[in-house]
Amino acid sequence: MNSASRIVLVVGSGISGVASALELANAGFDVYLLEKEAVVGGHAASFPCKATDVCSKCSACVVSDKIKQAVLHPKIRLLTNSAIRKLSGEAGNFRVEITQQPRYVDEERCIACSLCTEVCPTDPKAVYPPPAEGAPFSYILDEALCLHFKGEKCDLCRENCPTKAIEFDRKPQEQELSVGAIVVATGFDVFDARGKGSLGYGRYPDVITGLDLERILNREGCLRLPSNGKEPRNIAFIQCIGSRDEGHGYCSHVCCKYAMKLAGLIKYQVPDTRITIFYIDLQTAGKGFAQFYEEYKAKIRFIRGVPVEILRSEFGELDVRFEDISQGIVCRDTFDLVVLSVGISPGKNSWDLARILGINMSNDGFFDVADPLSTNETNVDGILLAGACQGPKDIPDSVAHGIAAASKAMEILSESVGRRVTG
Amino acid sequence: MNGCIVAFCCEHSAYPAADLAGRLRLHYPESLRVIRVPCAGRVDVIHILKAFENGASAVLVLGCEDGACHHITGNTRAKERVKYCNMLLKEVEVDGRPVAMFNLSPNTPHKFVRAVNEITKIIKESGR
Amino acid sequence: METRIGIFLCNCGGGMKNIDFDAVAEKVARMPGVTCVNLVSHLCLDEGREKMIASIREENLDRVIVAACSPEFKEHIFRQALEDAGLNGHLLAMANIREQCSWAHEGDVTEKAVELIKMATNRARLLQPLERKELPVNREVLVIGGGFSAIDTALHLSRLGLRTTLLEKEAVLGTGTGEWQSLHGFDNSSMTAAVEGDRNIDVLASARMTAAEGTIGDFTVTITREGEEISRKYGAIVLATGFRTELAPTSTLKLRTQAEPISGISIVSQEQLFHMLHNSIVEAKPRTIGFMFDFSDENSRFPTLTTLNNALAAKNKWGSEIYIFCKNVKVDSEGAEKLYREARECGVVFLKCETTPRMSMDNGRVAVEARDVFLGEDTVIACDLLVAEELLLPIAGTETLSSLLNIRLDSRGFYQDENVHLYPVASEKKGVFVIGWCRGNLDMGRVLTDISSVVMSVHGLLSSGKILVEVERVKVDPQKCVACLTCIRVCPHGAIQLVRVDGDKEVAGISDLACDACGICSAICPAKAIKFQGYRDEEILAQIEAIGES
Numbered sequence A: 001m002n003s004a005s006r007i008v009l010v011v012g013s014g015i016s017g018v019a020s021a022l023e024l025a026n027a028g029f030d031v032y033l034l035e036k037e038a039v040v041g042g043h044a045a046s047f048p049c050k051a052t053d054v055c056s057k058c059s060a061c062v063v064s065d066k067i068k069q070a071v072l073h074p075k076i077r078l079l080t081n082s083a084i085r086k087l088s089g090e091a092g093n094f095r096v097e098i099t100q101q102p103r104y105v106d107e108e109r110c111i112a113c114s115l116c117t118e119v120c121p122t123d124p125k126a127v128y129p130p131p132a133e134g135a136p137f138s139y140i141l142d143e144a145l146c147l148h149f150k151g152e153k154c155d156l157c158r159e160n161c162p163t164k165a166i167e168f169d170r171k172p173q174e175q176e177l178s179v180g181a182i183v184v185a186t187g188f189d190v191f192d193a194r195g196k197g198s199l200g201y202g203r204y205p206d207v208i209t210g211l212d213l214e215r216i217l218n219r220e221g222c223l224r225l226p227s228n229g230k231e232p233r234n235i236a237f238i239q240c241i242g243s244r245d246e247g248h249g250y251c252s253h254v255c256c257k258y259a260m261k262l263a264g265l266i267k268y269q270v271p272d273t274r275i276t277i278f279y280i281d282l283q284t285a286g287k288g289f290a291q292f293y294e295e296y297k298a299k300i301r302f303i304r305g306v307p308v309e310i311l312r313s314e315f316g317e318l319d320v321r322f323e324d325i326s327q328g329i330v331c332r333d334t335f336d337l338v339v340l341s342v343g344i345s346p347g348k349n350s351w352d353l354a355r356i357l358g359i360n361m362s363n364d365g366f367f368d369v370a371d372p373l374s375t376n377e378t379n380v381d382g383i384l385l386a387g388a389c390q391g392p393k394d395i396p397d398s399v400a401h402g403i404a405a406a407s408k409a410m411e412i413l414s415e416s417v418g419r420r421v422t423g
Numbered sequence B: 001m002n003g004c005i006v007a008f009c010c011e012h013s014a015y016p017a018a019d020l021a022g023r024l025r026l027h028y029p030e031s032l033r034v035i036r037v038p039c040a041g042r043v044d045v046i047h048i049l050k051a052f053e054n055g056a057s058a059v060l061v062l063g064c065e066d067g068a069c070h071h072i073t074g075n076t077r078a079k080e081r082v083k084y085c086n087m088l089l090k091e092v093e094v095d096g097r098p099v100a101m102f103n104l105s106p107n108t109p110h111k112f113v114r115a116v117n118e119i120t121k122i123i124k125e126s127g128r
Numbered sequence C: 001m002e003t004r005i006g007i008f009l010c011n012c013g014g015g016m017k018n019i020d021f022d023a024v025a026e027k028v029a030r031m032p033g034v035t036c037v038n039l040v041s042h043l044c045l046d047e048g049r050e051k052m053i054a055s056i057r058e059e060n061l062d063r064v065i066v067a068a069c070s071p072e073f074k075e076h077i078f079r080q081a082l083e084d085a086g087l088n089g090h091l092l093a094m095a096n097i098r099e100q101c102s103w104a105h106e107g108d109v110t111e112k113a114v115e116l117i118k119m120a121t122n123r124a125r126l127l128q129p130l131e132r133k134e135l136p137v138n139r140e141v142l143v144i145g146g147g148f149s150a151i152d153t154a155l156h157l158s159r160l161g162l163r164t165t166l167l168e169k170e171a172v173l174g175t176g177t178g179e180w181q182s183l184h185g186f187d188n189s190s191m192t193a194a195v196e197g198d199r200n201i202d203v204l205a206s207a208r209m210t211a212a213e214g215t216i217g218d219f220t221v222t223i224t225r226e227g228e229e230i231s232r233k234y235g236a237i238v239l240a241t242g243f244r245t246e247l248a249p250t251s252t253l254k255l256r257t258q259a260e261p262i263s264g265i266s267i268v269s270q271e272q273l274f275h276m277l278h279n280s281i282v283e284a285k286p287r288t289i290g291f292m293f294d295f296s297d298e299n300s301r302f303p304t305l306t307t308l309n310n311a312l313a314a315k316n317k318w319g320s321e322i323y324i325f326c327k328n329v330k331v332d333s334e335g336a337e338k339l340y341r342e343a344r345e346c347g348v349v350f351l352k353c354e355t356t357p358r359m360s361m362d363n364g365r366v367a368v369e370a371r372d373v374f375l376g377e378d379t380v381i382a383c384d385l386l387v388a389e390e391l392l393l394p395i396a397g398t399e400t401l402s403s404l405l406n407i408r409l410d411s412r413g414f415y416q417d418e419n420v421h422l423y424p425v426a427s428e429k430k431g432v433f434v435i436g437w438c439r440g441n442l443d444m445g446r447v448l449t450d451i452s453s454v455v456m457s458v459h460g461l462l463s464s465g466k467i468l469v470e471v472e473r474v475k476v477d478p479q480k481c482v483a484c485l486t487c488i489r490v491c492p493h494g495a496i497q498l499v500r501v502d503g504d505k506e507v508a509g510i511s512d513l514a515c516d517a518c519g520i521c522s523a524i525c526p527a528k529a530i531k532f533q534g535y536r537d538e539e540i541l542a543q544i545e546a547i548g549e550s
């Protein structure tokens, strides 16, 4: 690789990290794209396309497109299963110590033939395919489930792999990277809906989160009730779960739109499904959304008010109690599926990373920018923020923010080269 | 010919969707023959007619979702051409062999399979 | 000359059990022109690639078929192998026998695999090499607009060594930012001063673009200034023309004019209120102020922010009672929810109404009659001052510029088609970008990221002064072209222009830099004059001919 001033480390490979890495790589920088999971893509890689007869502008397709480009890019080096241990140095010349956990399945050799999964005797399988749009495509071996790592003799997958891609004796690898700038794109975690006990998430199978729904539709292409596999007839979406409340002094920007778009998709697939959305304020601003809202209004029942309690009747229906604000009375209604539109919460491990990198966090728990007129710069020169780790963003905003971080990194590095040449 | 279905697949949407269907082992009729094109807008009337001349039982033109074409208007141009072909086939009284346009995006393997199944059903119903 | 075709069959190390590879090899070997068939286990790994390169050299192949996985992920590896063996990378055709054959079907698909390889082989026979070249681009950038977005873009580009021209229709820069600059802590005068001191930035004020032609790397723009026409050349164009506001039609009462003394009753705009709050002396502090937004336009992120800021300032400065009438508070921008909370905590009352409130004059005050969904009853509030709802609209001249540059507008008339693949700042025409408020992206945080994005994109295109492209991938045959202009009209990327050949004749010519290789033109050309290498009619028809042969 080049001298440190031509190398950038991008931490986190969600859409913002991928966008940032691609932009830098296209500008001629060498990029390490470091990801703590085994696959690249972050949250948005598991979202379905929400188009009906027309594109609903959900941007999910942009994600698969960019992931593909990033994975194929000769100047981007993927470091999956990796974590940052230590940082030293300064802008233009950082040294980053990382640890990479072994994959056990060699990325280059695995051809995704599924023979290993077929022979794996555990339940659930200890070796399995990555999510459909995730990359790399190589299979994932879960140490916690694998018999081999429990001291048993099992060697079935290794023996059956036609390309000899499975190697049990891989060890974690320590590495030191020299980089000129760091883009932090570690994203968010969805709000844990178990935190709202009265809504029954985790207790009732047919109370699911928006993220669950995204994933079901992506995987299956259609929606069935988790409890009995039937087609849901009557669905409620509840907005602002984990946004705009005591613990979260912000709006998550994405939930109103994803809820309406998902509702639109379900209605498109099964037109006589009844859908109700409970909300506080509907966030329908933004380029290209207003015209959809008009259509949604005609198809979806909107109720201003947030339900306080969900109970399950003896027939398995979900009994939702809510205050209908426009009528000022407490009402109840039954549904067969309730979707909690969970919001964007700060990443659970952000604090650790903030400590290692020495960057500040805002009161809300996201990483903080240096001043109100900067969007990417942190308090540490040479460390930039991209995407939802700085605050809630949808996919287009995350992409734009990722490109902006790349732009700032490029400016910093061209200046630091300039400094060295002149000084 | 053996009654194949010829599918012109845009490389930005339908082609990766078909790949994904394969990776997920979503099965569809073997009679499908995919021709990769850079954009649905590249597909011309002669390509569709040639497929029928060679004995295809149906032709699919698969492009990006309406409003999300990588080349902005490629999918609408394709749709117009499919419409025109249907008219043409009717005029020369070619026994209603179906040409259909479907819109999808690269991450919709299920939609791809649905499109193939749908056209297969139409062929079956028309007794071909 | 007879072609020498080499077929490389990859069984993916056993990942395609429902294909009998020996049978496939035997059948495809019989096709005319096939010199050799190689059965390999891992063509994409080093060992496979080396075998491939060796075979191409030994057998002196001139066309290569790879029957293996999808071209989506490995085509570039095989192309490179061809190049390494001294063959043009475009002489490769792939047959997708894995994802779209073996994995897609349950039963034995040997026959289908054979047919897919035949299709690819038919196409391969016709393939022609493509050359790569570095084409020069002009490194100057034209930024239209002289507001915050435009100035900041120019300053950043300058730092990266790119020269820009700022084209502003008014006599001075920064008029759009006007009174508001202080709110976000940026300072107009320091920015304009920075521009003046920057040798990479050229300012053309009181000027407009009146004509434009050319494509990325080579735009020729006519600028009209005080009746005089100037012609200049640029490599890229950035639109940053801002927006305008207009009173919503529902505000039936007359807006007071700036000239009227600020006292007593009135209906004002946000900007006037801002002025009253920050700059002018108010005779009588308004005791009750009403605000209206989000009734006529869903896109009210920005009005929400302006209202909240103004309401808080009025509360602090005058201690007025404040009522805000709206349908939904649009808090999906950074910091908006905090402002909303702050406002409620200091006593600002929000009345959320499904329908637009009625207004009437009542004894020198504005009576607002609304049905609040929380109270569930009609309320009448008499305001000393009512801040009217404003619509944010595309600025005058948007249509002219968009037709000069041949780029699309969105459904509300702002720049940039609502196609997700263009976001954040691209237009469908390479080298033309749209940023900030003029693309309807109305809040400060998002505008700042637009600016950085466009800096990155423009720098990427122009910084080295040349771009490496495949030349003549899509090409007009000047002999066949009848200059009907159809292709020029339909090319979504504005890549085609009339060019002069052999002295006088004008024909369509495609810019290799601007073309995005969609092939729309080649499908539509009535004279069949446009050839798209790799996807010519012959190549597509040859594939179809192979179907059902066996």
Ligand SMILES: Cc1cc2nc3c(=O)[nH]c(=O)nc-3n(C[C@H](O)[C@H](O)[C@H](O)COP(=O)(O)OP(=O)(O)OC[C@H]3O[C@@H](n4cnc5c(N)ncnc54)[C@H](O)[C@@H]3O)c2cc1C
Pocket (backbone or CB within 6 Å): A011, A012, A013, A014, A015, A016, A017, A034, A035, A036, A037, A040, A041, A042, A043, A044, A047, A058, A059, A060, A082, A083, A084, A185, A186, A187, A188, A189, A190, A210, A211, A212, A214, A254, A257, A258, A261, A342, A343, A344, A347, A349, A353, A386, A387, A388, A389, A393, A394, A395, A396, A398
């Ligand atoms: C339910 C739901 C539905 C949504 N639907 C839509 C929609 O339809 N349209 C839309 O535009 N937006 C939608 N969004 C928003 C969208 O998910 C975000 O805009 C987007 O995912 C943000 O991308 P990101 O890269 O910033 O973060 P993420 O997607 O969270 O990616 C962050 C990545 O960083 C990795 N990472 C985290 N910490 C570390 C670490 N310490 N070291 C290394 N790697 C790390 C993570 O593993 C992850 O891969 C939705 C959000 C939710 C919650």
Ligand SMILES: Cc1cc2nc3c(=O)[nH]c(=O)nc-3n(C[C@H](O)[C@H](O)[C@H](O)COP(=O)(O)OP(=O)(O)OC[C@H]3O[C@@H](n4cnc5c(N)ncnc54)[C@H](O)[C@@H]3O)c2cc1C
Pocket (backbone or CB within 6 Å): C144, C145, C146, C147, C148, C149, C150, C167, C168, C169, C170, C173, C174, C175, C176, C177, C178, C180, C181, C183, C184, C207, C208, C209, C240, C241, C242, C243, C244, C245, C270, C271, C305, C306, C309, C390, C395, C396, C397, C401, C435, C436, C437, C438, C444
């Ligand atoms: C109602 C209202 C409320 C506002 N509220 C706030 C606020 O709360 N906070 C805040 O910071 N700012 C506020 N602003 C100002 C806003 O911030 C600025 O408009 C913005 O910061 C600058 O963005 P811009 O450069 O994209 O557009 P503008 O500042 O509008 O700049 C566009 C420039 O382009 C020029 N132009 C337009 N068309 C052409 C053409 N065809 N040829 C050449 N030149 C052209 C215009 O003359 C103008 O100088 C407000 C403005 C208005 C009108």
Ligand code: SF4
Pocket (backbone or CB within 6 Å): C476, C480, C481, C482, C483, C484, C485, C486, C487, C488, C507, C508, C524, C525, C526, C527, C528, C529, C530
């Ligand atoms: S459409 Fe064909 S004939 Fe008409 S101008 Fe274009 S290339 Fe020439």
Ligand code: SF4
Pocket (backbone or CB within 6 Å): C474, C490, C491, C492, C493, C494, C495, C496, C510, C514, C515, C516, C517, C518, C519, C520, C521, C522
């Ligand atoms: S191939 Fe597409 S982009 Fe290129 S000139 Fe033709 S229509 Fe334009």
